[in-house]
Amino acid sequence: MPSLKAGVATSGNFKLPNARNEENLHYAVSSPERAQLDEALRALRSKLPLHVPLYVSGMSRSTTQSLTSTMPSEHAQEFAKSSAASVEDVQNAIRSALEAKKSWQKTPFVDRATIFLKAAELVAGKYRYDLVAATMLGQGKNAWQAEIDAAAELADFFRFNVSYAEEVYNKQPTLNAPGNFGRTDWRPLEGFVYAVSPFNFTAIGGNLVSGPAIMGNVVLWKPSPTGVYASWLVYQILLEAGLPPNVIQFLPGDAELITKAVYEHKEFSALNFTGSSDVFRSLYGKAAEGVVSKKYRDMPRMVGETSGKNFHLIHSSADISNAVKHTVRAAFEYSGQKCSACSRVYIPESRTQDFLEQIKKEMEPVKVGPPEDYQNFLGPVIHKGAFDKIVKIIDKANGDSRLQNIFGGSYDGSRGHYIEPSLYVANTLDHELFDQEIFGPVLVAYIYPDDEFEQVMARIDTQGGGFALTGAIFANDRAVLRQAEDTLRYSAGNFYLNCKTTGAVIGHQSFGGSRSSGTNDKAGSANVLMRFTSPRTLKEEMIPLQSVLYPSNLA
Numbered sequence: 235m236p237s238l239k240a241g242v243a244t245s246g247n248f249k250l251p252n253a254r255n256e257e258n259l260h261y262a263v264s265s266p267e268r269a270q271l272d273e274a275l276r277a278l279r280s281k282l283p284l285h286v287p288l289y290v291s292g293m294s295r296s297t298t299q300s301l302t303s304t305m306p307s308e309h310a311q312e313f314a315k316s317s318a319a320s321v322e323d324v325q326n327a328i329r330s331a332l333e334a335k336k337s338w339q340k341t342p343f344v345d346r347a348t349i350f351l352k353a354a355e356l357v358a359g360k361y362r363y364d365l366v367a368a369t370m371l372g373q374g375k376n377a378w379q380a381e382i383d384a385a386a387e388l389a390d391f392f393r394f395n396v397s398y399a400e401e402v403y404n405k406q407p408t409l410n411a412p413g414n415f416g417r418t419d420w421r422p423l424e425g426f427v428y429a430v431s432p433f434n435f436t437a438i439g440g441n442l443v444s445g446p447a448i449m450g451n452v453v454l455w456k457p458s459p460t461g462v463y464a465s466w467l468v469y470q471i472l473l474e475a476g477l478p479p480n481v482i483q484f485l486p487g488d489a490e491l492i493t494k495a496v497y498e499h500k501e502f503s504a505l506n507f508t509g510s511s512d513v514f515r516s517l518y519g520k521a522a523e524g525v526v527s528k529k530y531r532d533m534p535r536m537v538g539e540t541s542g543k544n545f546h547l548i549h550s551s552a553d554i555s556n557a558v559k560h561t562v563r564a565a566f567e568y569s570g571q572k573c574s575a576c577s578r579v580y581i582p583e584s585r586t587q588d589f590l591e592q593i594k595k596e597m598e599p600v601k602v603g604p605p606e607d608y609q610n611f612l613g614p615v616i617h618k619g620a621f622d623k624i625v626k627i628i629d630k631a632n633g634d635s636r637l638q639n640i641f642g643g644s645y646d647g648s649r650g651h652y653i654e655p656s657l658y659v660a661n662t663l664d665h666e667l668f669d670q671e672i673f674g675p676v677l678v679a680y681i682y683p684d685d686e687f688e689q690v691m692a693r694i695d696t697q698g699g700g701f702a703l704t705g706a707i708f709a710n711d712r713a714v715l716r717q718a719e720d721t722l723r724y725s726a727g728n729f730y731l732n733c734k735t736t737g738a739v740i741g742h743q744s745f746g747g748s749r750s751s752g753t754n755d756k757a758g759s760a761n762v763l764m765r766f767t768s769p770r771t772l773k774e775e776m777i778p779l780q781s782v783l784y785p786s787n788l789a
């Protein structure tokens with residue numbers, strides 16, 4: 235069988251198609267896309283529980299050990315049983331990936347790029363409804379949230395990562411002395427990349443593996459146990475698009491066991507992680523131990539996009555109607571399970587009545603329930619662990635004299651993991667709710683005296699659990715927007731003016747935060763792709779050297 239090796243068919247340069255954002259489908263009543271999605275949902279339900287194998291050394295394999303996930307909207311229903319990789323599977327995966335690397339890194343960029351462009355078309359076309367349905371039933375997103383993730387953002391990541399790779403390759407020295415020629419060889423890393431993905435975005439798993447692979451790396455993918463079926467679909471799409479099987483190895487299973495086996499290998503060269511800060515810190519620390527003990531050939535790169543405690547700051551000059559609508563969406567869409575979700579809001583005293591009246595009105599038509607019912611704005615939270623954690627927070631908040639409940643404050647776990655969207659006003663800025671990432675539909679507000687705007691900004695910067703992912707200022711006064719942008723410069727990696735903290739679009743807003751929110755390498759940018767390269771600088775001289783001595787040495 236012919237393989238993708240260094241070829242001769244492309245001479246010189248070529249121009250890739252311009253990356254474009256996938257247009258969203260809206261699933262309005264009686265729309266053709268709604269009918270197709272309903273069909274995909276029916277078909278998927280009829281196959282439950284789904285079986286997800288490993289894919290190691292070019293072969294899929296089911297193991298006797300398995301992990302089970304249930305439907306978050308209907309926890310009596312098993313959703314997926316995924317195989318679990320053993321230490322030996324991990325070792326085989328590394329061996330096969332490193333073998334595949336020899337030809338993959340020499341594969342012309344035109345061929346690597348085309349595979350991901352084709353994958354984007356498969357996502358946007360042939361598999362769109364399967365991906366959206368899998369994300370709805372498996373991860374509890376409603377049709378719109380699943381569409382913007384598993385269809386649009388996934389296709390965008392594939393298309394834009396190809397463009398960003400082109401941008402990286404085009405970064406070449408612009409100055410050459412006469413008779414000299416300098417170049418940069420954007421080598422992939424030596425060794426292999428370990429990608430660990432979260433449950434909450436199908437697209438993120440696709441991005442964590444595709445970015446490094448486009449740059450010529452090989453990748454071991456450990457998907458989230460609660461997003462495993464959608465990840466498996468993404469993996470199969472990449473294979474169908476022509477990705478040689480061993481370039482990415484698919485390794486569901488016990489996170490700690492897999493990580494331990496990966497971290498034992500000398501050729502571990504990078505971690506590409508998205509998930510919670512605590513898990514990233516522990517993975518960072520274990521890698522550092524390996525660095526200290528000289529276990530690895532390289533100094534492994536650590537790339538991590540992690541947790542947030544994101545804020546909306548409302549100024550007295552703000553358009554309150556706009557601020558309210560954005561706050562409802564940012565705090566409650568996908569039940570607050572976005573790293574970018576707004577979970578603390580600061581309201582000026584003079585506009586509080588207006589804000590609270592309007593937010594209560596906006597909440598009236600907001601419904602909570604299964605994602606298959608299109609009228610539901612919020613679905614369930616992902617699993618019992620998340621539900622129990624949020625319930626504990628709500629129960630405590632309901633009995634806390636420092637908090638006033640404005641709406642919500644209840645939950646129902648009888649059929650699915652449902653939490654009512656909840657707003658509490660705290661009478662002190664010292665409340666722990668301003669620091670804790672809840673990852674659920676719970677918003678805490680603080681009402682500040684209008685003339686304490688500057689003090690409140692100072693607190694916003696220092697509270698928030700040390701996270702600095704996203705934040706927003708709502709104001710009509712231009713000087714206030716400038717002041718907030720300057721004062722809160724390090725409080726958020728994505729800072730929004732008069733719009734919500736969620737919904738970064740690939741190609742428009744690259745994404746990530748620093749401090750405890752991660753390494754801020756910016757998903758959706760050429761910057762993060764550069765972390766998966768080890769550039770080599772080349773210089774060639776065409777004029778022979780005439781003398782050893784400098785002119786100044788001569789008498």
Ligand SMILES: NC(=O)c1ccc[n+]([C@@H]2O[C@H](COP(=O)([O-])OP(=O)(O)OC[C@H]3O[C@@H](n4cnc5c(N)ncnc54)[C@H](O)[C@@H]3O)[C@@H](O)[C@H]2O)c1
Nearest residue numbers: 431432433457458489490493509510513539540541542573
């Ligand atoms: N900043 C971002 O771009 C971004 C995007 C999405 C999610 N997130 C964050 O992710 C979190 C929610 O996702 P989650 O619940 O899947 O996160 P998580 O940290 O629980 O899990 C993420 C991944 O790490 C794995 N993992 C968990 N424990 C591990 C261990 N001890 N060793 C090795 N791997 C381990 C999981 O199996 C999963 O694949 C939130 O904190 C959210 O803010 C951040």
Ligand SMILES: N[C@@H](CCC=O)C(=O)O
Nearest residue numbers: 572573574736737738745
């Ligand atoms: N990039 C997404 C958040 C991803 C994290 O969960 C947003 O901007 O809302």
